[in-house]
Amino acid sequence: MTETALDAVRKRITDLDSQLLTLLSERRQLTNEVAETKIKHHIPVRDIKREEQLLIRLIKEGQKVNLDPHYVTQIFHVIIEDSVLNQQAMLAARANPGSALPLNRVAFLGDKGSYSYLATQKYFSRRPGELLEIGCQSFSEIIQKVENSEADYAVLPIENTSSGSINEVYDQLQHTQLNIIGELTHPIRHSLLVAKNTSLANIKTLYAHPQVFTQCSHFLAELGNVEVKTMDSTSTAMLTVSQMNRDDVAAIGSEAGGNLYGLMAIKSNLANQKENHSRFFVVARDPVNVPLQVPAKTTLIMSTVQKPGALVEALMVLKDNNINMTKLESRPITGNPWEEMFYLDVEGNVQDGPMETVLARLRKMTRYLKVLGCYPSEEVSPTKVAAANALAE
Numbered sequence: 001m002t003e004t005a006l007d008a009v010r011k012r013i014t015d016l017d018s019q020l021l022t023l024l025s026e027r028r029q030l031t032n033e034v035a036e037t038k039i040k041h042h043i044p045v046r047d048i049k050r051e052e053q054l055l056i057r058l059i060k061e062g063q064k065v066n067l068d069p070h071y072v073t074q075i076f077h078v079i080i081e082d083s084v085l086n087q088q089a090m091l092a093a094r095a096n097p098g099s100a101l102p103l104n105r106v107a108f109l110g111d112k113g114s115y116s117y118l119a120t121q122k123y124f125s126r127r128p129g130e131l132l133e134i135g136c137q138s139f140s141e142i143i144q145k146v147e148n149s150e151a152d153y154a155v156l157p158i159e160n161t162s163s164g165s166i167n168e169v170y171d172q173l174q175h176t177q178l179n180i181i182g183e184l185t186h187p188i189r190h191s192l193l194v195a196k197n198t199s200l201a202n203i204k205t206l207y208a209h210p211q212v213f214t215q216c217s218h219f220l221a222e223l224g225n226v227e228v229k230t231m232d233s234t235s236t237a238m239l240t241v242s243q244m245n246r247d248d249v250a251a252i253g254s255e256a257g258g259n260l261y262g263l264m265a266i267k268s269n270l271a272n273q274k275e276n277h278s279r280f281f282v283v284a285r286d287p288v289n290v291p292l293q294v295p296a297k298t299t300l301i302m303s304t305v306q307k308p309g310a311l312v313e314a315l316m317v318l319k320d321n322n323i324n325m326t327k328l329e330s331r332p333i334t335g336n337p338w339e340e341m342f343y344l345d346v347e348g349n350v351q352d353g354p355m356e357t358v359l360a361r362l363r364k365m366t367r368y369l370k371v372l373g374c375y376p377s378e379e380v381s382p383t384k385v386a387a388a389n390a391l392a393e
């Protein structure tokens with residue numbers, strides 16, 4: 001292909017990409033109209049059957065024009081996820097008119113480029129109002145900022161698919177009056193970031209947050225003689241390496257974050273698990289009202305009475321009321337050896353009948369119960385069976 005021919009094809013690709021953006025924007029506009037109808041007629045946001053039919057049809061149509069089912073499924077998962085999250089944000093904003101702020105002051109761990117920073121940007125991109133990022137050095141500082149009204153929201157990492165729960169955050173949530181008002185899951189893709197053109201063999205010192213080292217333990221074990229230095233956040237690690245400007249030091253962080261510090265990635269996908277995601281809670285001083293049309297989750301903590309089977313009995317209350325539990329975590333109670341505090345995430349809305357029954361019954365049978373928050377569920381995975389069904393036909 002000559003250079004002019006290449007230019008001509010690239011021009012057509014550029015035009016097509018612009019058309020795709022226009023179509024995506026039009027589609028989003030239409031789903032906003034759907035949301036208005038749903039608000040008016042009290043129809044649930046999710047319609048799994050419609051999503052499944054839509055995916056099956058698209059997979060079949062895609063095959064006719066040589067697009068493989070996996071590709072089509074991936075693209076439309078992203079599109080539907082965006083559609084559902086936007087609609088949920090619209091409904092939540094309507095149900096909480098007082099909560100729309102012209103400026104959202106958000107406290108998070110680290111500085112520009114940290115995973116919490118990227119998660120904060122993602123969550124607030126769907127919300128009205130400007131964003132003011134307030135980087136903090138510790139979880140307690142983040143919580144205090146919101147408690148003292150120096151910030152409106154806090155974004156706190158709560159668990160990671162590789163390293164598990166972040167206990168310090170759970171402990172902080174137990175002792176604050178703040179409420180969980182949202183959740184989000186953000187992919188964590190660790191890369192080896194350097195300031196100067198170099199190779200892995202030259203690296204003598206590595207800087208990263210301790211959670212990151214845990215998540216990349218297999219990669220570290222293979223490294224041999226490299227000194228590992230823990231930093232209080234990913235952004236501090238990236239800033240340190242950027243300032244040192246040497247070819248024998250590296251930080252572990254996201255490529256997008258590293259770019260903000262002029263760092264480049266010389267190796268990617270360092271996490272033990274390929275699917276490495278972190279889940280964050282968004283917390284605020286006041287609880288939110290989650291409309292019943294939006295799938296909701298409730299997070300609570302409780303300690304059961306000390307008798308055999310007490311936890312099982314408490315969990316049976318959920319089963320009896322058809323409430324699904326998505327997470328159960330136990331933490332020791334300081335000062336009370338052998339006693340445990342349980343953290344639960346359940347699919348349900350505190351304003352809905354079955355959840356009200358569950359909470360009333362649990363309050364009677366536990367020693368302590370606190371609802372940390374009820375918030376729209378952001379675990380939106382359009383049905384995965386659609387692709388399989390379409391292919392099987």
Ligand SMILES: O=C(O)C(=O)C[C@]1(C(=O)O)C=C[C@@H](O)C=C1
Pocket residue numbers: 031034035045046047048050051054079080083084087
């Ligand atoms: O058709 C609807 O009800 C929509 O809200 C639109 C849409 C989509 O984006 O296609 C989104 C969410 C529903 O679960 C189903 C489909």
